[in-house]
Amino acid sequence: MSEHSIYRPQSAFMQWMERRLPIAGLVYSSFVVYPTPRNLNYWWTFGGILSFMLGVQIVTGIVLAMHYTPHVDFAFNSVESIMRDVNYGWLLRYLHANGASFFFVAVYAHIVRGMYYGSYKDPREVLWILGVILFLLMVVTGFMGYVLPWGQMSFWAATVITNLFSAIPGVGDPIVTWLWGGYAVGNPTLNRFYSLHYLLPFVIAGVVVLHIWALHMVGQNNPTGVEPKAEKDTVSFTPYATAKDAFFIGVFCLFLAWFVFYIPNYLGHSDNYIPANPGQTPTHIVPEWYYLPFYAILRAIPNKLLGVIALISSIVLLAFLPWLDTSRVRSANYRPLYRQFLIVYFLVVIGLGYLGSQPPEGGYVIAARILTGYYFIFLLIILPLLGLFEKTKPLPNSISESVLREGVAVAASAPPSGSRG
Amino acid sequence: MNAHRSIAFVFALTAFLPALGTCVASAQEQEIPPKLHWSFAGPFGLYDPAQLQRGFKIYKEVCSTCHSLKLLAFRNLADPGGPAFTEAQAAAIAATFQVTDGPNDQGEMFQRPGKLADRFPSPFPNDQAARAALGGALPPDMSVLAKARSVERGFPWFIFDAFTQYQEDGPDYIQAILNGYEDPPPAGFTLPPGAQYDKYFPGNAIGMPKPLSEGQVEYTDGTPATVDQYGRDVSAFLMWAAEPTLDARKRLGFQVFVFLIVLTGLLYFTKKRVWHEVKHHPELLEPHPPTEYRS
Secondary structure: OHHHOOOOOOOHHHHHHHHHOOHHHHHHHHHOOOEEEOOOOHHHHHHHHHHHHHHHHHHHHHHHHHHOOOOOOOHHHHHHHHHHOOOOHHHHHHHHHHHHHHHHHHHHHHHHHHHHOOOOOOOOHHHHHHHHHHHHHHHHHHHHHHHOOOEHHHHHHHHHHHHHHHHOOOOHHHHHHHHHOOOOOOHHHHHHHHHHHHHHHHHHHHHHHHHHHHHHHHOOOOOOOOOOOOHHHEEEHHHHHHHHHHHHHHHHHHHHHHHHHHOOOOOOOHHHHOEOOOOOOOOOOOOOHHHHHHHHHHHHOOOHHHHHHHHHHHHHHHHOHHHHOOOOOOOHHHOHHHHHHHHHHHHHHHHHHHHHOOOOOOHHHHHHHHHHHHHHHHHHHHHHHHHHHOOOOOOOOOHHHHHHHHHHHHHHHOOHHHOOO | OHHHHHHHHHHHHHHHHHHHHHHHHOOOOOOOOOOOOOOOOOOOOOOOHHHHHHHHHHHHHOHHHOOOOOOOEHHHHHOOOOOOOOHHHHHHHHHOOEEEEOOOOOOOOEEEEOOOOOEOOOOOOOHHHHHHHOOOOOOOOOOOHHHHOOOOOOOOHHHHHHHHOOOOHHHHHHHHHHHOEOOOOOOOOOOOOOOEEEOOOOOOEEOOOOOOOOOOOOOOOOOOOOHHHHHHHHHHHHHHHHOOOHHHHHHHHHHHHHHHHHHHHHHHHHHHHHHHHHHHOHHHOOOOOOOOOOO
């Protein structure tokens, strides 16, 4: 197979091209012969799904932008006219709105995988930090997109979130005025949000290129967390990873289609079908579901400034995971204690998400405070200490060894067709 | 074992503490609108054109006195997946409405009969005029009303809703409001002046007087002329007004599903075939060369 590792153009044209712009060679080495660990499971398909979803969002978004009017008097009705008068406008809009949700589903799965298998550890720190930057960009882009239909939730979410900056001592209020382009959320705010919502996806695409570049520098992590040592530990990206990714993108699309075609408004809030009215505050202002855990952290803390700091650090702290986690073993499969604390951490985030959707009163606040406490204790105390005290399970010598050992076990107990696949 | 215990603890915490909170918070219980059967529910549910036509009649004869329907045009009445009026019928309906047009060559606005391309004219020139005429209450525009109202489902129902495809809480709510009037109000409830008691309305004091009464609108197709039936028909009509492409969406959705299931199935078997050697004869795999990226 060694002759495949270097791209050798066959046709005269491609040979001519390769001497001038070696793009085919780049694609060949990055997406064809690129070695991927042979033991990757389906959690590793979410990177491909995320690239796919970014494409879906950009394509549907560009067409929606052709019909949308970013003006406080026309925005709501222009979205409704997309739904009613534009050919397949309802499909574009429901795809884009539910696509945003599924983009976040995929990114959360991607993050969960990274944390479970320790994908952030040396030498993948920069890869991981780029990922946290991508997540932050997604959060900002999604928020601005939610404002564009200019319904009640759009307007009030914009008001609440931009007002967070007023917590900064001294310069808070001037910053908020500057962000709004006025003394309240209004037409200038909507216009700049629209402009930025169009710009940021391309920034995301740029950082994705860096993310993939960094990935191809250090190689993929794998469920054992043991680096590939020999050639037999890996398989080529094409056809192995491409076939697997394509299958799972199909499965993912089935879920997306379920929402787009049958329950398109399930993930939205009915108040956003009421045009924005600055004179009337909704009873409960709730963000989109994918922000709820962070919203719960914000509201769990009685002091506004500290709440904002907690909100921001709950995401930014993730960038420091490579150094907060002191253990040298990557995969949670070999770290029994870490595995338990981590699963609790994931459940805590889900719990916070539920609490974020509820009114901030009574038992909800107390529960949110306890869960917020665990969120930070896990990242700041448990993680650093675990690495020092935890007794880890013995690691396999190599990926092949772990695969073969599994294979023997499977063969001994069940026919080979019963194995994962 | 420890993991199980800690999982149970987190769940208990998130479920129990809020439950405590709600017991204290919700002294005044709001009646939950009942879940009704709608022709347009479920993956194959479509609008019933006859019901939409009846519902339109109620909108025209009752609701339109106060409620606008700004986003709809008369042409929509003849759109596929709607009330199935013919284009001639829709044009005839349009002609019964007076719309403001202009300015004309003299610079004057003028009234003329409606045309297919016109949007439904609003009963009041602006919100202030509506409030002034109706004692301060503002009747909401009905174009997307059925999607702008919902029923709070709570845990765990909202999770089941994703599987049962429950998307009809808007019409459920509207039908409940129309049938939830109680006169006199329950003992101990003081109504603000000009308001009526409705057991499903948030806060129970609704500005709209009971809009429908038995036999008020004449049905020619033998459908019972009851408030309950009126409510169902107009709720269905409002759902169509809010989501006129529902039929097209569900039809396309089924085609997309068939396509995606076949495609995903083929991709699955492709993947299985590709990986067969790796999975079952890993010892036979050829060694893989390092690329330029790997040292």
